[in-house]
Amino acid sequence: MHDRDGLIWHNGELVPWREAQVHVLTHTLHYGMGVFEGVRAYETPSGPAIFRLQDHTARLFNSAHILGMKLPYDRATLDQAQCIAVRENGLRSAYIRPMCFYGSEGMGLRADNLRVHCIVAAWEWGSYLGEENIKNGIRVRVSSFTRHHVNATMCRAKANGNYMNSMMALQEATRDGYDEALLLDPEGYVTEGSGENVFLVRDGVLYTPELTSALDGITRRTVMALADQVGLEVVVKRITRDEVYIADEAFFTGTAAEVTPIREVDGRPIGSGTRGPITERLQSLYFDVVQGRDEAHCDWLTYL
Numbered sequence: 001m002h003d004r005d006g007l008i009w010h011n012g013e014l015v016p017w018r019e020a021q022v023h024v025l026t027h028t029l030h031y032g033m034g035v036f037e038g039v040r041a042y043e044t045p046s047g048p049a050i051f052r053l054q055d056h057t058a059r060l061f062n063s064a065h066i067l068g069m070k071l072p073y074d075r076a077t078l079d080q081a082q083c084i085a086v087r088e089n090g091l092r093s094a095y096i097r098p099m100c101f102y103g104s105e106g107m108g109l110r111a112d113n114l115r116v117h118c119i120v121a122a123w124e125w126g127s128y129l130g131e132e133n134i135k136n137g138i139r140v141r142v143s144s145f146t147r148h149h150v151n152a153t154m155c156r157a158k159a160n161g162n163y164m165n166s167m168m169a170l171q172e173a174t175r176d177g178y179d180e181a182l183l184l185d186p187e188g189y190v191t192e193g194s195g196e197n198v199f200l201v202r203d204g205v206l207y208t209p210e211l212t213s214a215l216d217g218i219t220r221r222t223v224m225a226l227a228d229q230v231g232l233e234v235v236v237k238r239i240t241r242d243e244v245y246i247a248d249e250a251f252f253t254g255t256a257a258e259v260t261p262i263r264e265v266d267g268r269p270i271g272s273g274t275r276g277p278i279t280e281r282l283q284s285l286y287f288d289v290v291q292g293r294d295e296a297h298c299d300w301l302t303y304l
């Protein structure tokens with residue numbers, strides 16, 4: 001990943017990709033206290049556009065606030081940095097990764113002289129779970145790892161350290177031959193995937209878990225708005241594992257994963273065992289919006 005051409009925005013300057021480096025004593029590398037975002041820019045008929053840029057930046061600031069981390073830039077600067085990262089790398093579509101972390105000014109949990117550093121990288125990144133899976137759905141296993149308790153690490157923050165739990169779950173799932181993990185909270189209720197929110201469809205109604213132990217996903221919010229727009233009822237409630245097994249349809253949402261159907265959970269086919277009609281409809285509405293074909297939601301796009 002580090003050995004490529006391009007430019008990375010680093011503390012207000014554009015630096016050559018290979019030179020965007022930090023010291024081995026970077027505090028966040030040791031303790032995981034940092035915040036980041038995953039944002040996408042799509043090719044649209046009017047050129048590349050970043051999807052819900054301001055919402056992602058707002059979540060980044062909220063994540064930092066939860067961690068008690070003071071970001072050295074304002075929102076407009078970080079919005080601009082994301083536009084610059086896409087534009088200056090000549091990308092038509094992109095995955096954008098802003099991250100804010102503590103530097104190597106001090107070591108140990110008690111370090112009190114740490115500076116917050118910010119980077120924004122952008123690169124071409126196709127379908128996260130594969131084109132085929134976007135069409136036909138993925139196979140999921142319920143993880144043996146529990147999602148964070150609300151008072152352990154907080155899921156409203158998209159914080160670096162939270163992703164150790166995600167990686168443990170994902171590695172377990174892929175090692176067992178599945179495509180993705182579904183994590184339960186400490187009480188056993190469904191929360192989310194390793195990097196996605198989850199939805200079920202039953203009798204024409206959409207269900208998604210409360211955000212107690214799940215990230216407030218921007219794709220989740222988008223899908224809820226689109227569902228509402230086409231008259232689909234969305235119920236936010238606690239969901240049990242067996243409710244997932246007997247759903248008519250299920251799908252994951254995320255900036256990287258977009259809208260990905262789930263065709264099987266723990267060896268049990270979900271519904272017909274393929275992408276369901278409501279999933280397909282929401283998927284198609286989602287792609288219309290992000291790719292600039294839906295005029296009603298052009299306010300969600302920041303053209304470069």
Ligand code: PMP
Pocket residue numbers: 038158166192193194195196197214215216217218219220253254255256
């Ligand atoms: N949950 C987790 C744990 C995630 O990492 C992500 C991806 N950011 C999501 C949910 C989905 O969030 P979004 O739709 O904002 O990408």
